[in-house]
Structures are given as C-alpha cells and as structure tokens.
Amino acid sequence: MFAIVPLITRTDVTCVSFINDHILAGIGGNVSIFDEHLELTKTVIVFKGQQIFGIVPNGSQTKSLIYGENQLKVLNNLDGYNQIAFIAFNEWILSAKWINLNQNIATVSMHNNVTLWTSDLKVIQTIACAERCILYSAHLVNDTWEDLIALSGTVFSQILLWCPSKGANFSSVLARLSGHKGVIFAIDYNESTGVICSTSDDRSARLWIPKCKNLTSELKLEKPEFLLKCTMFCHTARVFRCLVLDDCILTTGEDSLLVVWSLDGDIIRKIETHQGASVWSLAYNRRKNVVMTGGGDCGITLFPLQQNIVQEEVAVTNSELLKKTGILSNGNIVCTSEKGALLLYDIKKRHWFEIQKHEDLASYSLLEVSKCRNLLALAGYCGSIHVYKLDLHLVHICTHVVSSKSRIFALHWLSSEQFLTCEAEGRLQVWSIIEKDISPKSQFILPLSKERWTTSSCICNHGHIAVGDRKGNIYIFVSGNLTPLQIIKKAHNYQGVTNLYFKENVLVSLGRNSTVKCYQFYKTTFSTLSLDKLPFSWITSIYEDNNNQYLLGFLGNEFVVWDYKKRRTLFQFHCGGGHRSWDFYKIDDNITFAFIKERRVNLIQFNSNVLNIKDLVNGFHFNEINGAACFPVVGLKKTVLISGGEDTTLRVSIIDYEEQPKFTTKSVFKSHLSSIRTIIGCKLKSELECEEYLVFSAGGRAQIILWNLEIVTRGEEVVPVFSEKYSYYEQLNDESETRIMDLCTIVVNACVILIAATSNGTLKIFWVVKDAGDYKIELIGDVLYKLKCILKLKNLTIHDHHVVLSTSTDGNIVFWDFTSLVNELLNNCTKDVKSIHIIKSIHSHASGINSLDYKILDNNQCLVLTGGDDNTINVALVSFDLRNAKLTIEVLSTFTDSESHCAQVTGAFLNDDHFVTSSIDQKLNISKWKVENNRFICQYKQTHTCNIADIQGMQIWKHFNILYAIVYGKGIELYQISETER
Amino acid sequence: MGKSSKDKRDIYYRKAKEQGWRARSAFKLLQIDLQFNIFKDVTKVVDLCAAPGSWSQVLSQKLYVNDTDTKDNVKIVAVDLQPMAPLPGVIQIQGDITKSTTIDVILSHFNGIKADLVICDGAPDVIGLHSMDIYIQTQLVISALNIACNVLKVGGHFVAKIYRGKSTHTITKQLLKFFKEVTIAKPMSSRNSSIEAFVVCLDYSPTGFDAPSINSFFTEDTVNIVPFVACGEENAFDSDTTYPLQLEGEDKYEYKEPVQGPIAPPYYFADHIK
C-alpha cells in the first residue's frame, strides 16, 4: 500500500468564516484554521475532493456545520475540530442554518428543497417548493422550523419566498421578487433593517424591503408586498456574493472588486481584492471591524471596513487665499498665501500663525519641504529663495536672491543639505546649506526645449544628478559639466516626469503616463531595467514606511494610495485631481493628507490601520496553471517551483516540507504576451550552495522565453535568483496564433538544443547560443509532422542515438531521430533539420495524448507511458535495435487501462517500480509494475482524490528518498507518497 | 487582435461560417452521426438547448429529404432558454428544460406519438467553479434524460453533451439503466483541451421502474465502464491545430461574418467554457 499525504493545497477559497477567535477557510475539501494571531494552526481534511461552500457555527459556537456539494459534516469546535457526524446526501446544498436552539439543522438544495435534520445529520423530512426548478443561491431566515423562510434564487432571474413548514410535501411560493435579468447568485437578509439584497448575472445588486419592514410579518399577510428599494450598478461582471450589514451592503464577484454601499445604494468604497480573479467567499466580523474575502487566486484577504476618515477644511482667520502647502515633521501644516505670507497651522493647538510676510512671494511662490521635513524652502518670481528650519519653532535661516533675478521655475530637495533650482533658459543650480547660509555649487544647463524647466531631481551615485523635465526626458549631469552626460529621451510621455528616486543602485522615474521605470547604471550610462504599468495615470511619488511601499497618485479627481508590492489600491479620496498643491505624511499611526482646494487647505486624517490590508493567504495564479517545473534544493528539504498558466504570469515559489509544510511565492513575472503552456529546466551547474539552471517557458503567440535560475542557499535559507535572458517570438506579417504546447532539450557537451512542439503540427528546432556571457535562442528550422497539434515531448538517448518522442491529437506516439543534427552541431558543421526523420509511430489512443513518460529498461527496452483524452492509460513496451547502424523500434507488447479514469488523463509518471497517473477526474492513481515475459504487469492500484479541479499536469520528484508529487490545474496540491507494508 | 484571429485559432469556427452553420457545434453532431448513424429512419426529434440552432439546421437537412411522404412525418422540436432565430420546419419553444412546465409544453407537441431521437447540447453559463459548473451541466443532461424517458420510443436514441469530471462515471452508470449501449464520443471538432464530450445512448429499453435520479455525485467505488470513441471523417480537421488561413486547394480566404449572431445580449447565456 501507499500512504499519500497531502502537504499543501492551494486552490479556490470557496468559503471563509469567523468562529470564536479563529478564522476557518474552506480550500478544496479542507478547512484551514487560523488562530487569533492569524497563524495557520491546523488543516482539517473534511471532504474528499468536494469543495466546501459553507462553514456555519451553531449559536454557542461549539460546533460547526461544514457543507460542500452533497456532503455535510458537523465538527466539534472545542476539541480541535473532530468529526461529530457526516453524511453524503443526494442533493447539492446551497445554504444551511442551525435552528430550534441548535437542536436541528435546515438546508436548502439546488433543487429547491428544504431538508430538516437532527443535529447529528439524520434526515427528519424534506419539503419541496411547489416551484420545481434549479437554484443558484438560497438563504434561510429565522431560528425555528415553524418560522423558517427560504429565499430561493432561480436561473430565471427571480427570488422565490416560501415557508417550508407550511405545506405537507409541497410548499407554495408566497412571494416573488422579480426584476433581475439573469441568474441570481446570492441573497442575504438583515433582520434589524429588513433589507434583502440579491445579486445577479446582470451585474447588478438589488435591495428589496418588505412593505411592513419585517419579512416574517409581511409573509403572514394575504398579499405580501415588497418594494425594490434600489438597483445598484458598479460591478463590471457578474456579482457572486453579498452581505447586508446594519449600516452598509457589501457586494463582490467576478470582477474581483469588493464594493461597499450605503443602505441607499450609494457607493462608499471600492476595493480590489484578488488580482482580477473572482471572489468566491465573503465574511464580516463586527467586533474586529474586519471584512474577509476568499478568491479564485487561492488567496484570503482581510481589511478594515470602517475607515473613520476625518475631513476638515481649516479656515485661515483673515481668510487669506492659499497657494501651496506642505507638512512638517511635527505634523504642522505650512502654506504660502496669495499675498506672500508664510502661514503655519498648529495641528495640536488648532490655530494659524503667520510666520513671515514675503512681499516677493506675492502671487507666485514655490514651497518645498525637504525629505526630512525639517527644512522648508520658498522661492519667488524674481529669484528670491528663503530657507526655514524646524527646531522647536520654525525659524528663518537665510534669504538669497539669484544674480539673474530670474523667476525660480522649480526647486527640488536633493538631500537635507542640498537642493536644486531651475531658472530661466534652463539654468540649473545646486545649493548647499552651510551653517546659516546657502552657497551655490554645481551648475548645469538644460538643453533647449519648449518648456525648459525641471519637474524633479535626485542624486545618484558617482556624483551624478538626475533631472526630469516637463517634456518627459531625463538628463544625467555630473558636477563640472554644464551639459548633460546622458539624455534619456521620452522616458515618459509629453506630460512629463513627475518624480525621480535613486535606491540600491537603481534610478526610478515616475510619470503621468501610468508608468514607473527603473534604470541601472552600467559602465558609463543608465539603461532601462524595467517598466511597470499601473492602473492610474498620474503617479506622483513613492512613500515608504516600515516594509511597505506605497505609490501616491491621482486617478481622475481621486487621490490614490496604492500598495506597490501587493499591487492594489488601499485608499482613494475625492480631492479634485492632481493639479493642486498637496502633501502626505504619516506620524505614528496617524496619516495626514493635506491639499489646497479653492484656495483653502483641506486636511484628511485617518488611522494607518486603513492601509492595513492583510493577506492571510497570499494570492497565487488566478487562472488554470498549465505548466510547472520543480527544482529540488540540494541538501535542504525545499523545492523551487516555477509555474505558469492562463493568467500569463510566471511565478517563482518555494515549497518547504521541512516540518510544517509552507508555500511561498517569491516573485511574479509578466513577460509573456499570452498564456504559458509549458516550463522546463535544464541544469547548467551544481556547486555547493549554488545551482544554476536554464529555464524555458513557452505558450501562446509562439513565444519562448529563456531564463536563468540560480538557487543560492545560505544556511537554511534559499534564495532563487531568476532573470529573463531572451525572449523569442516571431513577429510574422500578422499576429501569430500558433501555440507552443511543450518543450524539451537535448544537452550534449554544453551544447543545448531546444525543441518546441507547436499547435500547427511542426517541431521547431532551436539552438541555445552563448553570446558574450548571455544566452539567446536561434532557430535552426522547422520539421512538419502533419496538420495535427503536437501536445507532448520527451527525449531519450539509446545506442548513442538521440531520440525525441512526440504525441499529438491523432493519438500517435512518434519517435524522431535527432542523432545527425546533434552530431553536426557538435562538429560545427552546417546545421539543418533535413536529417531529422521519424523512426516509428505507434497509434496508442483514440484521440489526443496529454501526458507522456518513459523508462529505459535493461537490454535496450523501454516502457512508454501515455495518458489520453480518451480517459485511457497506455503502456507500450518497445525495444530499440541497431541494424546496419540504423535505429529501429519494435513494439513488444501494450497494456491498456480504460477503467481507472473517467476523464482526460493529463499526468503520467513512471519510475523503477511505480507508475502514477492523474486526470481531470481529480484522481491520482498509483500502481506498482513489473515486466514479465515482455509484458507489462500492473500490480495493485491505489487512488487518491485530489482537491484540484481541471488538473493539467503533474510533476514527481524524489528528494531525501521520499517521493513528492504536485498536481496543477485550478490551483496546486503537493503530496508526499510513501510505500507502506502490504 | 484582428477579427480574423479567431478564424486562425479555430478552423471549425471558420468552416461553420463558410458553410452556413449558425455555430461550429453543427460539425460535432455531423461527426457523431458519421460514427453512429443516429439519423437512420428518424423522423421525430427533440433538440434540447438548441440555440443558436446549428443542430436544428443539421436535423432539417437530414430529415427533410425530398420524399413528400416522410416530409409530412417529420417533426423537429427545438427548446432553449434563449430566443432563437426561426428556422423553417422547426417548432421552437423558449424555456428552461429543467422546469416541469417546459417539459409539459414539449410533451404537448408529441400527443400520443413518440420521438425517435432526443439530442441535447446543453451548456450552462459557467461561473468558473468546476464542481458547480459540471454539476449544473449534469442537471441539464438529467433533465434531458427525463424528457427522453417521456417521449422516446423503445429503441430510440439519446445524445447529450457532458462535461467530464470526477463524477462522470455516476452519470454513465445511470444511462446504462435506460439504454442498451452507451458510449462516450468525442467528435474531432471538439477540442482535446476541452472537458466536453458526448454520451451516445443507443436503443432505449426502459425497465419500467426506474425514473432518472438527480443524484449525480462522485462515489468512490465505481470505475469507468463505458467505451470511448473519437469520431470524424478520416481527414477531418483537428480543432486544436492552428491552420494557415489559406488552405491548399481552397478558394482564396476571405473573412466572413457569423451566420446568425445571438439574439439575446451575449453575457446572459454565453457559453464560456473553453
């Protein structure tokens, strides 16, 4: 027998629930339990492959009812969630509730039946609604069987209200809520307000109220009436879930947005949750003020609901009109006024002070606070510069007038000692603050241009200063040279560079064209390292705090705080747009956003908790995973996993199976233009504490990307260093719709041949060329098989011959001879693909072959294991012979199993004595095998039901003598497989 | 992306437009017929989940042969949730096949007479949770089976689309109670990468007692016992292959508009499954 122990499950989070101080999450058929510190403490395997859709505690929270598909289970919350009762029912459960003082349970099924159960899951009775139809959603109201009301959401856009206790076997519909134009996906009801919310396929959520404001009393009337209170549109796709709270409504769904609405149907807030994936589950805890969502990206997110934002307009006593504003390190606000006054608003005393009047700053002034927020520079139209310093009070340090008397177009703090000014004709001047004065340092000249002034500046290393201009260019100056050393033309679009930073040897520029760019200094110049597009156009600054990196910017009239790491909006506020003076600052737990609107200063203050959106489980791929490659780490019980799929992202994760299994995604790459279908690795070198691989990923638009993976270990820590080296894709006359389905490599003496299987029935043959320390892929040629999509590839070496195995939609396994090509390459002869030919073709499946593995035996025999679209597993025993130096292949016997799987077989693995297959039917089958008298014999079989739907493939590896397997598809699951005594 | 990009990715989509079919599904039915000869001696058919109507097109082409005698005998009843553009000789019903009222309307067209064939190409608007999508699709199959049990003559045939998944064998096991021969068929026009397949059930032979059960859940004890057949012409196109737009020996490629676009707003009942 085998022991198959699942270690890690990451898939759709279909249910989340707060119970006592714990959080329970339904992930596949498992419940993950998190304690009050949000640590994962336990995973309970509740069902075998059935997805959990409900976790319902009883009134005293001592028991939990878990349901999923047709299964129900009651767990004891008090003794570590052990099972009290279980049943596999014959209907799909949509909703459940504890009733009759926790003595009973009531459920609604997809067939519009309500069942009454004992608390240990014995059926008492089932009542059918008179309206026989399929439901997509249901909700139960009231706590006793007598009063129980079912709200049933139909395919045909109605909500049916009925009371199961009224009626013998069939219970009639008492009221209907009609108005939606599509399937009803969710229904919720709030007892205290009487509000019913329904959500639908038609992108809307609707609020309904019983005429008498109480559902139970209304349904007792002869003609119950319901009013459609409002129809709420905001979601851009189907709305899957809703909650009616006492003072607001939450809706979420396919567009990944969580929308908070007022009870009148006004939008209060929109929150992006799961990388664009559907949100499947939603819960709220009032005491903690926390909303929790579970999504199609396998993640769970927590965030505070109430933001408690305080907004005030602080009027100046003599009603002066304000122009510019900034926040000092002590939280006080400074402003310049139309009349040239420098004003200070003391936050604690809530009082305005006039610090100084500068006649020269009337009607035009610049106000810039230094990075340390202890220095303040003002500048005017006729070349004056004033510097102030915050000690106990804000004190004037010095005033200086530039010799040209030119207007100061811009002033940028470079550090707490230096700033740069921009005068007319592009004259730039760096200033140093020395004691109580400022002294001019380096000078530069901006090249001629229409709008010849700067928008930002920062100091880089090697004495370089980077300057951004109004036209989107970046200039690199060095002290002593008036003219720029380098011009990065059109770094951003015509709307200009908004900000520049230099950190860890990288220059970062922000623009008003939604982009963040990074440049690396190499030898003498900066060259582009990366370009990142954000979902809002006007990006103004980066705000760093503890471990967080926020991007600040504007989206239309809204000010946005965006989490750079998690890539989502944390805070959004209507302020009128980016064309205004504003500042943003956090002291302790308080965040202040100050801005000028209609010549007055407005303050927005809130607790930094508002930005505290936490991922209880980090998101992963938000669509099917098509390909994965595993790289077990030498000497540590860890594996680096590289995965890719329909969401076009490539992710590098670390699987840790030391003790408590852990799964952490380290980085996400978005280089692929279309879906990724396959990922393979090939080892370059393996040294102590560092292994190096070439990794290839390929998929849609016939794109192949070559990456370099270095796995560096430092003690127990594993650092995967992953970088893109080369992207191959044919820019044909038109966009190519060819997909690369699979890849394999032949490696001989450091010469790497890459073979790609394509959807147009050809093998593309490449050569990986090392070019000045870098790698690239060069096409050698195409070999046409036939107009049949090729699905899988593997290669083997036998009798000194290089053989490639391919499978395709015609059900054939084809053996190709690559020997001559390899020899030509090794001998530096002209290379062409003409020598590649088919040695043998074996028809082994009725249609496509989706999985392939082989095992070379003694005496030049080989087992070829395939799994097909025809639900069948096939094993061919073939023998390879050399006749007149020509390789021939003969099939000795075949073994077929069409009983073990009832859907496509998409994973196959064969080793010395086992073989493993996985399928879309969610089964993982393991058998022992042997060959006797040239026949393949399968000895015994064991089945495990996986939690992953739509399994696309499987990877198995041996590490520390233990077999590990992952299956991937809609998520990923890791198992440890060991053989136990029979 | 250009408008011809779907033509490039999907040969059957393109061929359907060129040959005047309302949907590429037509080829699936034609290829199933090629293998199983399901239209032999057939005059009365129920086409469930029929919109936009390519299967009904195939039916009228196959059933209305030039012989007036048989012509008068022909009856094609097409049912769908969605409205469907009219087709001559096809009776259309708009309704949900899982609802008893719809079943009554269908039966009213078969007053006393029996159908020779019931076909169902039902696909729900998938939501993206495989377990639920497959279950709901299976409910369409069970509703279709239920209708078949009501209208089918003894010896009649039943063909229905299924989504293969963890509980497929539970369905095939149930079908075997009503039909002598059950096969899982995969037409060449159905993608290798799709979970879609068809159950072809021949020779209706009810035992009298059993009514179809709604229970279609996964059970651990069962194994797959029905055969699998891939069907299509010897040289049929492969739906996973990317063909060049200009195929050898064909007229010059030209982009064509779809034959009959959907009548209802596309997002209501669109078939999202890949």
Ligand SMILES: C[S@@+](CC[C@H](N)C(=O)[O-])C[C@H]1O[C@@H](n2cnc3c(N)ncnc32)[C@H](O)[C@@H]1O
């Ligand atoms: C793949 S299409 C059928 C295509 C059709 N055979 C043809 O050849 O044109 C699936 C159809 O199932 C229909 N459908 C889904 N659920 C249904 C239900 N409960 N009752 C009736 N039709 C349904 C959808 O409206 C959709 O038109």
